[in-house]
Amino acid sequence: MWADNPAMRVRFTKMQGAGNDFVVLDERRGPLGLSAAQYRFLADRHFGVGADQILSVRPSPAAGLDFEYVIHNADGGEVEHCGNGARCFVRYVHDKGLTTHNPVRVKVHHGAISLALNPDGRVTVDMGPPIFDLAQVPFAPAGLASRPSGGWVAWPLPLAGGEEAPVAVLSMGNPHAVLRVADVDAAPVGTWGPQIEGHACFPRRVNAGFLQVLDRSHVRLRVYERGAGETLACGTGACAAVVAGIRQGWLDARVDVQTRGGVLTIEWAGNPDAPVFMTGPATTVFEGEIDLPDLS
Numbered sequence: 001m002w003a004d005n006p007a008m009r010v011r012f013t014k015m016q017g018a019g020n021d022f023v024v025l026d027e028r029r030g031p032l033g034l035s036a037a038q039y040r041f042l043a044d045r046h047f048g049v050g051a052d053q054i055l056s057v058r059p060s061p062a063a064g065l066d067f068e069y070v071i072h073n074a075d076g077g078e079v080e081h082c083g084n085g086a087r088c089f090v091r092y093v094h095d096k097g098l099t100t101h102n103p104v105r106v107k108v109h110h111g112a113i114s115l116a117l118n119p120d121g122r123v124t125v126d127m128g129p130p131i132f133d134l135a136q137v138p139f140a141p142a143g144l145a146s147r148p149s150g151g152w153v154a155w156p157l158p159l160a161g162g163e164e165a166p167v168a169v170l171s172m173g174n175p176h177a178v179l180r181v182a183d184v185d186a187a188p189v190g191t192w193g194p195q196i197e198g199h200a201c202f203p204r205r206v207n208a209g210f211l212q213v214l215d216r217s218h219v220r221l222r223v224y225e226r227g228a229g230e231t232l233a234c235g236t237g238a239c240a241a242v243v244a245g246i247r248q249g250w251l252d253a254r255v256d257v258q259t260r261g262g263v264l265t266i267e268w269a270g271n272p273d274a275p276v277f278m279t280g281p282a283t284t285v286f287e288g289e290i291d292l293p294d295l296s
């Protein structure tokens with residue numbers, strides 16, 4: 001599958017946050033200039049290291065910020081945001097002694113976010129406010145009629161075989177479609193997930209969340225991630241699902257989200273300008289070096 005002609009030896013740190021796993025690269029001295037195929041190689045669980053996303057730590061591009069971090073999905077595409085990655089990022093820069101700042105302010109694709117390491121070792125991220133403007137998601141519901149549902153609007157996405165997925169649509173800096181289901185274990189994540197991810201209404205594709213409400217402060221969630229498939233947890237997906245549930249009137253302002261890889265706590269005051277806060281674990285798994293093939 002992969003050519004066997006090493007072009008570059010790369011040091012990396014393998015990390016995970018609630019089971020969403022990452023290869024972290026130190027690019028403070030400058031971008032390594034990896035191709036999409038080389039990101040795919042790093043993410044490959046058989047030929048590379050294995051990861052859902054690759055995180056690149058870069059120097060601050062502006063005064064008042066500590067670093068920039070850039071995210072690539074396992075499919076090699078660059079993306080705007082990654083909640084679990086943000087927590088691992090701050091754990092990385094603290095464990096490596098790259099900063100003593102707490103909180104750490106970091107540039108991501110769509111702006112800056114603030115990340116705080118808590119005394120219990122968990123990390124709290126100020127994810128900024130959710131984005132409801134459909135053009136910004138981006139979501140182009142050509143020909144679809146929305147259905148009011150509680151304080152929200154559900155879009156009935158047509159799927160194969162005449163099925164329909166009523167989704168709430170919003171952005172946490174990256175696009176999300178959230179669907180309420182009775183039982184996440186029985187939800188059609190493997191069949192509906194890829195159809196929603198690549199649906200024509202989402203010109204940049206979308207992350208598809210399947211939300212089960214247990215009570216007003218406890219939910220279960222599975223996410224079929226854009227560019228990575230189903231992961232054990234998705235931080236931005238947890239934020240999007242809780243925001244959708246609060247807007248619908250199903251949830252209170254503080255919710256524990258049980259994913260397949262761990263629990264994330266999401267807080268949102270409910271007004272459109274209020275930031276979403278996400279708290280959860282971030283762990284280093286191992287460090288290593290790998291020879292990257294010359295893949296363009």
Ligand SMILES: N[C@@H](CCC[C@H](N)C(=O)O)C(=O)O
Nearest residue numbers: 082083084174226234235236
């Ligand atoms: N795992 C992430 C999200 C990573 C990016 C996502 N797949 C996308 O394409 O937007 C998280 O924890 O938020």
